[in-house]
Amino acid sequence: MKAKPIISALALLLLPLLANATHIAGGYISYSVDPQNPRMYHFTQTVYTDVASSAADPIVNVSMGDGNTVEVPRTEIKAYSKQNNVNRYSWSYTYTSAGDYIVAWIGANRNMGQINVPAPSDQKSYYIYTSVKVNPLLVNNNGVKLASTPLFVAYTGEETKHNFISYDADGDKLTYTLVTPKEGTAEGGGMNIPGYAFPEGLTIDKFGELRWRAPALKGEYAIAVKVTEHRNGQPIGYTVVDFYVHVVDRAQQPTLLLLNQDRLVVNYDGSILARPDQPLKLEYFLRNAPGAAFPLYARQFSDLDTLDLASPSIIVRDSAGGKAVTLTLTPTADLVRQEPYITGMRGQADIDPEQGTYYPSYYFDWIYAYLIVGEQQPTSTEGDLAKAGFLLYPNPISNRFVIEAPDMPAMRVQLIDATGKAVGVLSLKPGLNHLTKPAALSGGLYFYTITSRHKPIGTGRLVVQ
CATH class of the missing domain: 2.60.40.60 (Cadherins)
Incomplete structure (x- = not known):
């Protein structure tokens, strides 16, 4: 220098x-x-x-x-x-x-x-x-x-x-x-x-x-x-x-999906709850474009391993039409903090350029997970849901309940018990949704998160009698 x-x-x-x-x-x-x-x-x-x-x-x-x-x-x-x-x-x-x-x-x-x-x-x-x-x-x-x-x-x-x-x-x-x-x-x-x-x-x-x-x-x-x-x-x-x-224009890009989203505890802001000293598993499917059979690869990028805070492991297996990818991570108590850790999974198809073209020679698809390491999930008030046009009643519930929903695509309600375990997922449609209490719900306090296209809208509390 x-x-x-x-x-x-x-x-x-x-x-x-x-x-x-x-x-x-x-x-x-x-x-x-x-x-x-x-x-x-x-x-x-x-x-x-x-x-x-x-x-x-x-x-x-x-x-x-x-x-x-x-x-x-x-x-x-x-x-x-x-x-x-x-x-x-x-x-x-x-x-x-x-x-x-x-x-x-x-x-x-x-x-x-x-x-x-x-x-x-x-x-x-x-x-x-x-x-x-x-x-x-x-x-x-x-x-x-x-x-x-x-x-x-x-x-x-x-x-x-x-x-x-x-x-x-x-x-x-x-x-x-x-x-x-x-x-x-x-x-x-x-x-x-x-x-x-x-x-x-x-x-x-x-x-x-x-x-x-x-x-x-x-x-x-x-x-x-x-x-x-x-x-x-x-x-x-x-x-x-x-x-x-x-x-x-989309050509022959592979598609990467997070398969077990509904079995994870998703906080109101879209982050995923990861409990200290408990394994967290993220399951992906990397799918080739229709009719294609290109070599597929997966790689993860994260601040966790970059900073030597944890060592996520990845297993990639052949599957019909693509690759099954599993990322496993066991966070320690030292990783507990309010800000999320970020892990990005990159799916890649190895494709040569078309004749006479230069860009691109690789096709990627990405999915990101934002991990909050802690014992309790963040919560938001029912006011967030009310502003968006959602209404749940009666509350407390016994066997059946209703959720009024606005016109949003791909809506779901995820039910979470007081320990942070996901206990049920129900699909919603615009208008009145007459729902039956999942059998896994016994009496007690639960949290529920409503999402649209996997993007959280808000979180509320639900009491089961």
Whole structure:
């Protein structure tokens, strides 16, 4: 690593003219603080590139936010898929004084023809950055890191979900915001890309799960997510993950299903209850596209094993039309916390590109589970259900009861006893649902969670006489 003056204004102005499509797929910057010196930071910049990229730089220049840049050689390059490589650049840097700094890299230009970036998008550079608060009295030992990647494909006319599984090794709370991507300026800083448009229907939830509701227009989109760390209710740092996503027509992508969802204890917010020292089993089915017989593979990504907190085991077995996949995890009492752990299961079909095409050569499907390790599930009030249009009566019940439901798709009510064990699942339809008490319900207090398409609407309490 070598420190040198900030890149010249002339070089920045000429940057868009020096390259065409560079096929940078995205990137972010992470860090940890040296345990012996609170002003020394160990940084890693991760850059995702297409395998044919001309932007797989052996050396990058990174602005440290204090008037200096550092010249950093690439320390690692490895394949993520037939389509993408992961490039990493690592270095250490000591700040001379406390303060707030923006550590940033100005990459080569973005790809041509990005749908939500004003033309010419290939005249816009990447600006990948993270916030560093150097404060010996409040040390943020670790910045945000990713256990997975932001690399995924969305499909026209259907909902797409993806989570790059951000985590903080200090256990700080993380929040997620879609932000406008930045480009480099002539002064070496960053500015929001003028005229940028957020993709219609794209949202991100409190777990960091991106959901894109039925994208319609095929092509490449630029997306940026700000991940903020909070401690004692105060923000203490953030990083921005900048990447692109292709929207394409569905072709021969495999389908990954979580089969035992109804036998798990699902909390009101969609997280899954995992009890300390009790095995938790997630059962999946990875199905080939109709009429296809491509080789199928499964792999899990999680902050649990990334941080060496637990070792989930995976068993993959042949099954008619695909693969049966079982993930087993036994969390210890040391893992109890309010924030969920995230595990992502990736199903993959090994498909060669069609004749004359380049993208994609791999097809993936993902399912994510958000695990709350504890003894009791979080609950919400019946008010959440009432606002959504649900009504259960009578309560207490003896043998039969009624649930009035609004017009929502794929509704179910899951019944959970006081120990957190799932004891029954009933399907609901819009309107009046005349239901009979499941035989497994004896007298006592129960919780019930109503879901639509497996997304929890709310939780209530039910008394059985």
